[in-house]
Amino acid sequence: MIDGKKVLLSGMQSTGIITLGNYLGALKNWVDLNDDESIQCFYAVMDLHSITVRQEPAALRKNGRILYALYIAAGLDPEKNCLFFQSHVPAHAQLAWILNCYTYMGEMNRMTQFKDKAAKHADNINTGLFTYPVLMAADILLYQADMVPVGKDQMQHLEIARDIAGRFNGIYGDVFTIPEAYIGKNGAKIMSLQDPSKKMSKSDENPNGSILLLDDMDTIMRKFKKAVTDSDGFIAYTDDKPGIKNLIDIYCASTGKTPDETVKEFDGCGYGTFKEAVGESVAAVLKPVQDKYHALIEDKAYVDSLMKENAEKASYYANKTLRKVMKKVGFIELPR
Ligand code: TYM
Numbered sequence: 281m282i283d284g285k286k287v288l289l290s291g292m293q294s295t296g297i298i299t300l301g302n303y304l305g306a307l308k309n310w311v312d313l314n315d316d317e318s319i320q321c322f323y324a325v326m327d328l329h330s331i332t333v334r335q336e337p338a339a340l341r342k343n344g345r346i347l348y349a350l351y352i353a354a355g356l357d358p359e360k361n362c363l364f365f366q367s368h369v370p371a372h373a374q375l376a377w378i379l380n381c382y383t384y385m386g387e388m389n390r391m392t393q394f395k396d397k398a399a400k401h402a403d404n405i406n407t408g409l410f411t412y413p414v415l416m417a418a419d420i421l422l423y424q425a426d427m428v429p430v431g432k433d434q435m436q437h438l439e440i441a442r443d444i445a446g447r448f449n450g451i452y453g454d455v456f457t458i459p460e461a462y463i464g465k466n467g468a469k470i471m472s473l474q475d476p477s478k479k480m481s482k483s484d485e486n487p488n489g490s491i492l493l494l495d496d497m498d499t500i501m502r503k504f505k506k507a508v509t510d511s512d513g514f515i516a517y518t519d520d521k522p523g524i525k526n527l528i529d530i531y532c533a534s535t536g537k538t539p540d541e542t543v544k545e546f547d548g549c550g551y552g553t554f555k556e557a558v559g560e561s562v563a564a565v566l567k568p569v570q571d572k573y574h575a576l577i578e579d580k581a582y583v584d585s586l587m588k589e590n591a592e593k594a595s596y597y598a599n600k601t602l603r604k605v606m607k608k609v610g611f612i613e614l615p616r
Contacts, residue, residue, distance in 0.1 A: 282320040282597065288313070288462065289425040291324035291366065294344040295333065300491035300562060301470035301480035303354065304533040305431045309464025311355035321361045322423050322594060323351060328366045328373060329416070332409040333401055349583060350493055353573035358586050366419065368591035371598035375418035378605060379444055383414050387440060393433070417441035420459050422598040427462040432469055433479060435461060452608040468529040473507040476522035494570060497563045504559035515546045515554055527558045534561040
């Protein structure tokens with residue numbers, strides 16, 4: 281609790297321009313919480329996590345700035361929410377080290393994301409990739425978060441954060457709040473436009489599979505036109521038609537309509553008409569975000585001042601928890 285408010289924490293990696301999946305599955309849900317005065321929200325650019333896969337330094341810097349500006353452009357109010365970079369708060373790495381010593385190899389071995397990423401980056405299976413969920417636990421536990429909004433792909437990591445917190449509390453008393461998953465209004469997992477069995481991802485090798493938040497309107501329409509569907513020729517919301525189902529999910533998340541309403545609306549229409557409507561609905565949602573983004577990214581002084589203020593605010597809360605943890609573990613406090 282901070283000032284009687286519940287604490288919520290989440291974040292995204294800055295490994296590239298975020299996708300429509302990140303936006304509809306996460307960021308848009310965060311923005312919906314802007315006006316909830318009963319919650320104090322922390323949202324970080326998770327740049328420490330990003331280097332578990334090799335990054336070009338200039339690209340990492342650029343993508344971090346872009347993501348930070350996109351948080352604000354999408355509607356996260358920087359006055360109400362604490363928006364910061366993970367690497368600006370050293371306590372994340374410090375707590376992660378400590379928690380590493382309370383986490384078992386067997387637990388990390390079970391993580392499906394590690395297995396997936398290790399298979400994808402066989403030439404760089406580093407220990408950071410292996411202990412990635414411990415850093416994520418540190419992110420969450422440092423702020424004593426009650427709620428963590430994540431998509432289904434991150435649920436296993438949240439579970440392990442809960443286990444680590446419970447284990448630590450079992451040894452040292454009530455140090456950490458045990459976080460709960462928070463499922464936003466729109467929990468849909470957005471799939472690749474080229475392979476609807478895979479989630480839409482920043483790192484997809486096929487650029488037509490993902491809509492990136494800074495894609496221009498023509499590119500958005502072109503990618504939707506190329507979306508993989510089936511040869512049935514009718515619109516229905518069913519698992520047997522994963523391509524169309526995904527397009528319906530995207531349309532619903534963009535317009536606020538339900539799948540039933542959408543199926544009725546496009547009854548008798550061909551896929552071409554439907555794909556165009558989905559593309560237009562997405563373009564309409566992204567256009568104001570992009571306009572705001574382009575204005576914001578020019579204003580370096582303003583963005584820098586926000587980064588600084590918010591890093592200080594986040595550090596205050598993070599250091600409070602870190603001091604408590606270090607004392608419990610038995611480290612000597614630096615004499616004043
Ligand atoms: P990341 O950067 O992969 O994704 C950020 C958020 O976007 C959601 N998401 C999606 N939702 C719907 N459809 C999709 N196709 C899709 N792709 C991604 C993810 O579920 C996530 O909510 N490990 C985290 C970042 C992280 C974090 C944390 C999150 C680091 N520390 C602490 C919460 C709390 C990650 O890689 O997210």
